[in-house]
Amino acid sequence: MVRVLLYRAGMSTRFSAFVISALSCLGAIAACGGSVQGTADAAVDTGSVYDSGVDAFADGPVIVDALADVSPVRIPKKHRLVSTTCDGVRTVAEPTNPIEASSCKKHADCTQGKNGRCMRGYGWSANVYSCNYDICQTDNDCKAGPCICGDGAEAPDVCLAEGNCKVDADCGSPGFCSPTFGSCGNYGGVIGYACHTPKDECIDDGDCAKMGTSAYCAFDPLVASWKCSNSQCAG
């Protein structure tokens, strides 16, 4: 199966017509036995075009490398091709001098979950230690979102609950499932994964530079597509 992506941001009518024309031609070639095939991995590395609003795509997957350098269309830099299995290894030093307010003093105190570690807080809770645990090992351990492996140290393996996909295949064929911030932006971190859509106005954070250095590309449930944003918590 060819993975043909992605959507077009602000593509002009004229350019749309060109794409439709080009894709129709390629579709015709394929239909005639031409060899326009590829693999998912190959598609990740190529700048391919997908426009679900064009009927030509219904005939089959198409790679249109020729368009990659003349349009903003491309594959997102971050997307989840397949699920992973976390190894459960966490190497964290034992706490040193936890203050009295801490809820744990050593890793062995963390017995309420799997693979617990007694971790030092920071920010407002600097020097206050508390337990965290691995929540999952594979996507099957999670409900709506994927299981995201930690860093092998402080960050545990966790389920993300928001979004509408776990891997690219959940987004149809072709499709891409990418990590997204929530409404608090980078303060909330990646809150889930969501499918890219033909309506997306951005694909990667770099598309949002016009909105400032802190802008990012995120899935917006209000329009069910990806948008540039520099939204932070309400205020």
Next chain:
Amino acid sequence: MSARVVALVLLVAACSAPPATVPPVDEPSSIVSYLDDAAFRRRELEASLVNPDNGYSRKRLAMYTEANWGALPIWNPPAVRVATAQPATVEVAQMRALALPSQRTEAELLALGREAFRSYPSQLATYANSGLVRNDAASRYGLFDGDGQLGGFVYVKLPDGTTSAAVTCSTCHSTTDGGRWIAGRANAAFRLDRMTADAVGGGPDLWGPGRLDVTGDGVDNPTAITDLRPVRFQLYLQRAATVRNDLVKLAIRIETLLITNLNESVRPPREVAMGLALYLRSLSESLVEPTHEGDGARVFARECSGCHQGDTLTGPPVAFERVKTDANILVNSERATGGVRVPSLRGVADRSLLLSSGAFATLDAMFAENRQESGHLFGTTLGADERAALLGYLKSLR
């Protein structure tokens, strides 16, 4: 044409014409102008912005036009308050959009604002979907029980038919005292940092209770949630005195805040923005009038009234160098004006996040003789008797 024919034509026209649009007599002209006159709104926006060069102003000057934000879809979604008793239950059948008033009188809009304060989703809070259903949600995140509503949250229906948690104005700007819900008072216990961290498997408690960073300037510069009860008295809005304040300017502030909170994807009905402005301004009625008699009032007049003036206990912005409270105000590229808003002290006795950073939890701590924290040193060098008198006066301002 004879007079009879003219009369007949007028009669027919009167019967077939749309209803007259003459506003009710109790509808102030500024409310009507805000709701119906785009040019008026634009002029008011421009007049409200203190520093047209900061990020907050630039964004609005570019987007607050009929062709941009004015063209966004109006969003008044079905929503239901999150029930304290059953926070995990999304009562889809109970979801209702706000009922927009037909006559748009001040009274109707005020009633709409009162409802919207607790029911209109001011920002999606997908991070709260998992947090609200925890058994320890109320204590872990500092959520109050406001007449059966948990932490001012709502569940809202999204365009794709799914539902999500959302905050309302009430989430940050109300609390309870002895079981009584108090609108406008800052929720000094709210742990938004912890709620967002938990949603992604844990993380740092970045900001502490009652604080959050609301600006997209790329800098971690949280401020304390503000007390909205005295907003009617404030000459300026926001910590950095970013926006001039009156009824219409407050409505525009609210309207544009909701638009940016909602990712510039939709806009609220303007009736909701005006209703919220009217409602917030009504909250001042709960605050005690200050007295100007007694030792405490005299100390206050001498030490404090240069900035906290008259019965409103506020005044024009002051230079940051004069108060040196929180440097974030000065350097914030989003909202800085070079000045600092003088907060009204009406209701100060009920606040537990004093100064912009929320550095002090009590008036006693703020005016302690040997306090270590810098900033706003006025009144900290008083003798014991005068300090006690001043504190007594401030604590009367409920």
